[in-house]
Amino acid sequence: MxxxxxxxxxxxxxxxxxxxxxxxxxxxxxxxxxxxxxxxxxxxxxxxxxxERVARFVHEDWGTRLIRGWDEGWIDLSQQLGDRIGRLALGAAPGQVVVADSTTVLLYKLARAAVDHALTRGRREIVLDTDNFPTDRYVAEGIAAERGAVLRWIPADPAAGVTPEQVAAVVGPGTALVVLSHVAYRSGFLADGPEITRIVHDAGAPVLWDLSHSAGSVPVDLDGWGADLAVGCSYKYLGGGPGAPAFGYLATRHQGVLAQPVQGWFGHRAPFEMGPGHEPAPDVRALLSGTPPVFATVPLQAGLDLLDEVxxxxxxxxxxxxxxxxxxxxxxxxxxxxxxxxxxxxxxxxxxxxxxxxxxxxxxxxxxxxxxxxxxxxxxxxxxxxxxxxxxxxxxxxxxxxxxxxxx
Amino acid sequence: MxxxxxxxxxxxxxxxxxxxxxxxxxxxxxxxxxxxxxxxxxxxxxxxxxxERVARFVHEDWGTRLIRGWDEGWIDLSQQLGDRIGRLALGAAPGQVVVADSTTVLLYKLARAAVDHALTRGRREIVLDTDNFPTDRYVAEGIAAERGAVLRWIPADPAAGVTPEQVAAVVGPGTALVVLSHVAYRSGFLADGPEITRIVHDAGAPVLWDLSHSAGSVPVDLDGWGADLAVGCSYKYLGGGPGAPAFGYLATRHQGVLAQPVQGWFGHRAPFEMGPGHEPAPDVRALLSGTPPVFATVPLQAGLDLLDEVxxxxxxxxxxxxxxxxxxxxxxxxxxxxxxxxxxxxxxxxxxxxxxxxxxxxxxxxxxxxxxxxxxxxxxxxxxxxxxxxxxxxxxxxxxxxxxxxxx
Structure with missing residues (x-):
């Protein structure tokens, strides 16, 4: 010894x-x-x-610019930060990522958008694995119950993760959506993103990747994979701080097609017109709902600066x-x-x-x-x-x- | 002059x-x-x-206690802060308020919970007024579309607000939910909370009050009104900072009865068991979904200290x-x-x-x-x-x- x-x-x-x-x-x-x-x-x-950024933000941005901050960058901060995460960590071209909400809420929105659309095509099965993170499983379970979908479980071997073969064995014409973690939260097993995405696409369905344990640690190439939907959290490798907001990815080709249900003013085409009737933004902003968590993203901005440097x-x-x-x-x-x-x-x-x-x-x-x-x-x-x-x-x-x- | x-x-x-x-x-x-x-x-x-609190939090709580913070107070911070807002600003006894998400997301959760329950009783009408804040209107509109409910509009006079008489004229056996702002966001008109709540209850339906422009400015007496549901934001009079998390109120008698759809790990009976199958918390925690926005609530804590003092x-x-x-x-x-x-x-x-x-x-x-x-x-x-x-x-x-x- x-x-x-x-x-x-x-x-x-x-x-x-x-x-x-x-x-x-x-x-x-x-x-x-x-x-x-x-x-x-x-x-x-x-x-x-x-x-340092947080102190400066409180004194200068919030404390002195005050409400003028909305006109000076806060209004599209969700997209700006999303684009940065996309470029630095996710392999996503601009206009597909937002920072908002919690991972759970964004999971719900994206999964609902996909499942609602799939149901109109007669596809009812949500595929996920038994070793996925609890919130992913609970969200899927809730959506299945409320929308009349069914869960199709992949029995994951915690030591081996979810393999392309396992996915291929369960997807088919009934698949509405596949929800998987890229890096397994317990074992650290890294799934084969491009291969699994290809298999699910061949079955005519989209994949929702949870990138919580990947973002800022394992390179991801969402656009290269032809990915559909993804979420992840910013308080792990991205340095956002406890309970920091999440990010969500909605591939350009799905924008204007998949609609999420929590429609609020920041997902409106023109939030400050405050007009009658919701008109969803034609772009990735349609993923947004409420006022963006401006203060809560300040540490993340420092984390992204460092990731950009390294x-x-x-x-x-x-x-x-x-x-x-x-x-x-x-x-x-x-x-x-x-x-x-x-x-x-x-x-x-x-x-x-x-x-x-x-x-x-x-x-x-x-x-x-x-x-x-x-x-x-x-x-x-x-x-x-x-x-x-x-x-x-x-x-x-x-x-x-x-x-x-x-x-x- | x-x-x-x-x-x-x-x-x-x-x-x-x-x-x-x-x-x-x-x-x-x-x-x-x-x-x-x-x-x-x-x-x-x-x-x-x-x-000062934010600086201390970054260096000490986040920087030094690190993940141990979850065991040292973060885990039930949503409820602790909710209880405080309830006591200081809302007239709500403990165990009915949480701090989480954005106002829009909490509006969605609470309104869905109420509407889903009402639909099982054959009640299909969501009542709201034309002068309500945009996000409230958009959320209601989205829920009506996805759940097959209908919107029943009160034509608000911007100078006079929504009166009890107007509410009485539209509620009835078809009412699923009434969604109103306590203080109108444009005119500042203050609605008659207790009287409107009574009228809606007489019609057998609940009210969801948006308290965004009340909380920390106009005293509210939710328990005294016999209120059902409420939401509000913390970045106005409560001092939470730009995009700070929202609060939601679910009266004790509705807990375990009304179920919100975004079921994630923090709404689970025991989040860190990470078990199979969602078991909703039996209390107000069922309103929660994702990881609580710990860092984002630090300024709010200073705001509540001051409100407590004054x-x-x-x-x-x-x-x-x-x-x-x-x-x-x-x-x-x-x-x-x-x-x-x-x-x-x-x-x-x-x-x-x-x-x-x-x-x-x-x-x-x-x-x-x-x-x-x-x-x-x-x-x-x-x-x-x-x-x-x-x-x-x-x-x-x-x-x-x-x-x-x-x-x-």
Missing amino acids: HADLAEQAAEARRLDAADPLAAYRDRFLPAEGVVAYLDGNSLGRPLRAAA GIDAVRAKSVALTGFALRVADALLVPHGVRVASPRDPRRRGGHVTLCRADFADVNDRLWKRGVIGDFRAPDGIRLGLAPLSTSFAEVLAGMTALAEEL | HADLAEQAAEARRLDAADPLAAYRDRFLPAEGVVAYLDGNSLGRPLRAAA GIDAVRAKSVALTGFALRVADALLVPHGVRVASPRDPRRRGGHVTLCRADFADVNDRLWKRGVIGDFRAPDGIRLGLAPLSTSFAEVLAGMTALAEEL
């Missing part, structure tokens, strides 16, 4: 020394008492620039290196103690986090938190290590996992 | 000197270059305490004094120039803002903005003066209205 640890420590030092993104760690605010923050895929750490490919390269290192450490220090690795070993099938399992991990995680080692317990027996590439060093990964080993 | 102005200036001085809330103006951040901010009912000004009755007393003064100034300085007062003269029927009309007011408002006098143009011909009691002095009202007089 001591020899192993020394070897891992030497490797961590080598990797940190060679890491071209190492200096970016200093862009984040320090967290006193935190030994290792290994939950950047649940909540990203705040940038110093986010703190580039998603460099982020992904470090992400693969971090998760690969974590797996090697797990094999050396934890597997001998009965820990099971629940994440894919093939980096092409792995997102930005790694999940390790043992029956007593609920208790172990409590003890780690007390030591300032912050991972995320995921029932029934997983500790999930979310390794945000821009704020996490290899030494930090090792410090956290060494503490974990000590608790076993 | 000069004599009039001197008299008004003397009155403004008298009123400011006698104003028990005068000192609270210093609690707000200064706005350089702004001569008069008369749009506090569109966007409230930021408190110094809000700026009390809604003192706020209302100053609000009535401010709008009364504005009407006297309008009569003296503006009406002689062909300006029409579009707001009620009876303070019992008036909310916290006053609207003045003249055919050229779109241009006049542009010129006022250039002078640092910030009101809000409302088509076709109104300048709306929103007089936030805690941040507005009588001298400021006079300065703005004198500038307006000079532009005529």
